[in-house]
Amino acid sequence: MRVLGVDPGLTRCGLGVVDGGMGRPLRMVAVGVVRTPASDGIGERLLALQVELERWVEEYSPDAIAVERVFARGDVSTIMGTAQASAIPMLAAARRGLPLAMHTPSEVKAAVTGNGRADKAQVTSMITRILKLTEAPRPADAADALALAVCHVWRGGARSRIEEAVAVAARRQGVGGRR
């Protein structure tokens, strides 16, 4: 199972690709960060992010995409841009019919360090050990993207199957809006 983890953002969007499976060793395939200049318009920034993300998806052919769940809290001025940036990996997954998973920051921290309140340095340190990297991934957004992918390998598979079953059941019962 190959997972592309995405830590969404307009200024910096972390991307990390990890191979692994339940009870199998994990391997880092790729890691990086996409930056878009704050002086560009929001549309141009989203498009630049999409072009780069699509390139990653084409090159690494992930089996699933895991995105950090964005909350409406923290710095209000950046949260809208982060939410808009998170639409890009969601579209990429939907267009290809790939499973899309969302994990909260505390789920990712708990999966990787055992502590849902771990700080960025702890996450970077643990992800470096878990993936047996010779140096720590930088910036923190890149390490976070790898942590998301690892979290998804470890807990995502089972969870997506449950979520899919719930979604199918909800559709059968006609829950939610209709076109």
Place this chain on the structure above:
Amino acid sequence: MRVLGVDPGLTRCGLGVVDGGMGRPLRMVAVGVVRTPASDGIGERLLALQVELERWVEEYSPDAIAVERVFARGDVSTIMGTAQASAIPMLAAARRGLPLAMHTPSEVKAAVTGNGRADKAQVTSMITRILKLTEAPRPADAADALALAVCHVWRGGARSRIEEAVAVAARRQGVGGRR
């Protein structure tokens, strides 16, 4: 000048196309609403919205796209979806090099009714009169999308030119992030 106004949302996304110009009569070209079922995944909903919005842009060839500016306030559970939905018209504009404008709800209300705190009924009533429609556009999201387009025709042209000049100046001075 033809403007596509978009009132972003996942449950209902209002779309309105208006022809007009400074000191020229306004004409409604099209109005509608895109709905995506709440039982679908977020990726599928964004993709369905994108498919429909792209169809509108292809069919009506707007000269500019005006999107309601989303704020991180109000109902936190829907605000993230609204922000993600707003990425779709932003991408559509950027992909075609079309000017993208964002107007706040109070700017739109002030432009259309003269009162930045007008309620939905007042906006719908005024937009029906301004565009000389035989019946009021429904739902409110459709009327809001037309109001956005009208607002942009009336005040958007001049403003986008100023914003563009500011953006160009900022780029020359190296303000903001770098790739």
